[in-house]
Amino acid sequence: MLYHYVGPRSIAERSESAVCGVPVSSPTDLLPRLSSGDLTVTFVVSAEGTLLVADRRSEHVACAGNRPVRAAGEMCFALERGRVLVTRVSNQSTGYCPEPKSWGAVADALRAAGLEPTDGFDPRCEFRRCLGCGWLNLVKDRVFECVGCQAELPNRYNAQEVP
Structure with missing residues (x-):
C-alpha cells in the first residue's frame, strides 16, 4: 500500500521543493553519520522501495519530497565492531500515519540496503x-x-x- 501525506498542508507546502531524504543502498552510506555514536533518523520507504533517511528533526513529508511512501517513522542505528546495526524502528509518523502492516516494506528496504531488520516496529503505532x-x-x-x-x-x- 502507498501512504499519502495526511498532515498539515502548510508543512507539505514547505516540503515540495526537494527531497531531503538521502538514499541508503549499503551500510557504508550511514558510516559518516555514525561517527559520533548512535544515530536516530527520520525515515521513509519510497514508492519504489528505497530507504531514505534524514535528520531526526526533519518532517517525513520533506524526507519523501512530498511523495507517497510505503512506510515512514523513526529508525535507530549503532556501530558495533565496525558493523552498522539497526537497533529500533517505529512507524511513528503523524504526517503519513502508516499502518503496522507497513513493516514488510521496511524489512525489504533494510535487506536491500544490506542491513538486518529488527523483529518489528517498536513502538508499533x-x-x-x-x-x-x-x-x-x-x-x-x-x-x-x-x-x-x-x-x-x-x-x-x-x-x-x-x-
Whole structure:
C-alpha cells in the first residue's frame, strides 16, 4: 500500500521543493553519520522501495519530497565492531500515519540496503481518523477515543481516508 501525506498542508507546502531524504543502498552510506555514536533518523520507504533517511528533526513529508511512501517513522542505528546495526524502528509518523502492516516494506528496504531488520516496529503505532470531527489520532494503550471530541474511534484503519 502507498501512504499519502495526511498532515498539515502548510508543512507539505514547505516540503515540495526537494527531497531531503538521502538514499541508503549499503551500510557504508550511514558510516559518516555514525561517527559520533548512535544515530536516530527520520525515515521513509519510497514508492519504489528505497530507504531514505534524514535528520531526526526533519518532517517525513520533506524526507519523501512530498511523495507517497510505503512506510515512514523513526529508525535507530549503532556501530558495533565496525558493523552498522539497526537497533529500533517505529512507524511513528503523524504526517503519513502508516499502518503496522507497513513493516514488510521496511524489512525489504533494510535487506536491500544490506542491513538486518529488527523483529518489528517498536513502538508499533496505530492511527485512526475520527468519524465525527476528522481528527487524526495516535491510539495509545488501545484506547480508541478521539482526543479532539472524545468520540469512539473505529477499530479498522482509516487514517488515509479523506473526511
